[in-house]
Amino acid sequence: GAVVSQHPSWVICKSGTSVKIECRSLDFQATTMFWYRQFPKQSLMLMATSNEGSKATYEQGVEKDKFLINHASLTLSTLTVTSAHPEDSSFYICSAKEGLRNYGYTFGSGTRLTVV
Amino acid sequence: AQTVTQSQPEMSVQEAETVTLSCTYDTSESDYYLFWYKQPPSRQMILVIRQEAYKQQNATENRFSVNFQKAAKSFSLKISDSQLGDAAMYFCAYSDPTASKLTFGTGTRLQVTL
Numbered sequence: 001g002a003v004v005s006q007h008p009s010w011v012i013c014k015s016g017t018s019v020k021i022e023c024r025s026l027d028f029q030a031t032t033m034f035w036y037r038q039f040p041k042q043s044l045m046l047m048a049t050s051n052e053g054s055k056a057t058y059e060q061g062v063e064k065d066k067f068l069i070n071h072a073s074l075t076l077s078t079l080t081v082t083s084a085h086p087e088d089s090s091f092y093i094c095s096a097k098e099g100l101r102n103y104g105y106t107f108g109s110g111t112r113l114t115v116v
Numbered sequence: 117a118q119t120v121t122q123s124q125p126e127m128s129v130q131e132a133e134t135v136t137l138s139c140t141y142d143t144s145e146s147d148y149y150l151f152w153y154k155q156p157p158s159r160q161m162i163l164v165i166r167q168e169a170y171k172q173q174n175a176t177e178n179r180f181s182v183n184f185q186k187a188a189k190s191f192s193l194k195i196s197d198s199q200l201g202d203a204a205m206y207f208c209a210y211s212d213p214t215a216s217k218l219t220f221g222t223g224t225r226l227q228v229t230l
Contacts, residue, residue, distance in 0.1 A: 034217060038159075043207060043220045091159065095218075104151060105211075105218055107161035 002028050004096050006108025013084055013115055021079045021111045023094030029074035030096035034105070035067075038091045047092075050077050084115040118143045120210050122221035129198045130229050136183075137193045137224045139208030145169075149211040150184070150191045151218070156204040164206070167191065195226075203228045 003026040013019050023033060032051050036044040050056040050071035058064050066088075068080040077096075081088050094108040119142045129135035141150070152164040167175045167184050174182050179199075183192045195202055208221040 032216075043222045044161075046217055046219075049217055093159075093161065095161070104163045104166055106163075107153075110159050 002096075002098055002106040004030075004094065004106045004108045006094050006111060008111060009109060010112040011114070013113070015085055015115055016083055018080055018082045019084055019113060021081075021092055021094070021113075023077045023079070023096070023108050025075045025096045025098070025106070028096075028098040030077070030098060031074065032097045033071055033077040034095045034097075035069060035077075035079050036093045036095070038093060038110075040091075044093060047079075081113065084113070086115045089113055089115045118145075118210050118212070118219050120208050120219050120221035122206075122208055122224050124224045125222070126225045126227070128227040128229060129195070129202075131198055131200060133198055134194060134196045135198055135226065137195075137206050137208075137226070139191045139193070139221055141189050141191065141208070141210050143189070143210065143212070145212055147213045149213075150182075151209040151211070152180070152182070152191075152193045153207045153209060153220075154202075154204045155207065155223075156201075161207075165193065198228050200228050200230075202226060 005024045007022050035047045038044050047062045048056045048058045050069045052071050052074050056069035071077040093110045095105040121140045148169045150167045154162045154164050165177045165180050179196045181194045205223045207223045209218045
């Protein structure tokens with residue numbers, strides 16, 4: 001089945017620095033990728049939708065300049081948390097949809113970000 | 117906007133028994149997709165089952181089946197012969213025909229006891 005690889009699985013960074021999270025579709029081309037944020041014991045909150053070669057579409061309330069998303073190829077999307085602060089600490093998950101099919105969305109394993 | 121509601125924050129079932137998780141949704145679309153995802157302690161999201169709204173037949177995947185009531189906008193998940201490995205958070209999710217994004221419910225935490 002479809003596999004999405006997400007790295008790193010966990011990262012600790014200092015306040016004020018930037019962190020990049022990668023999401024790769026390993027065996028299919030992902031025309032659309034999604035980035036979610038999940039707080040403890042809560043549901044997934046969609047942050048943005050990225051389409052290959054175009055600008056990401058951010059959900060209301062998500063800071064575009066803080067959460068930079070790049071979908072440069074059909075197999076790679078990146079999320080960069082810029083000037084991270086402790087309140088950005090969270091679990092970030094990516095998912096990908098293959099082409100126009102809607103057989104399901106394949107999720108990465110998530111990244112636990114801790115900002116100290 | 118579409119909404120997905122899971123009214124059971126927590127459920128418990130004994131091993132080998134059957135449990136049903138509830139989900140309702142709101143949409144004005146006639147064609148859409150519904151999903152149940154499982155999130156174990158590892159936090160990896162795993163697709164459990166998928167239902168296409170234009171199909172009247174309820175989807176089934178081994179021990180997992182759904183009761184899809186389109187008119188009532190209800191999409192419950194039945195887990196038969198529950199196993200310890202079924203313990204997880206279960207999220208109901210909705211997607212429109214363009215599959216632009218998934219809308220998740222708040223989740224139900226399932227405990228499986230011996």
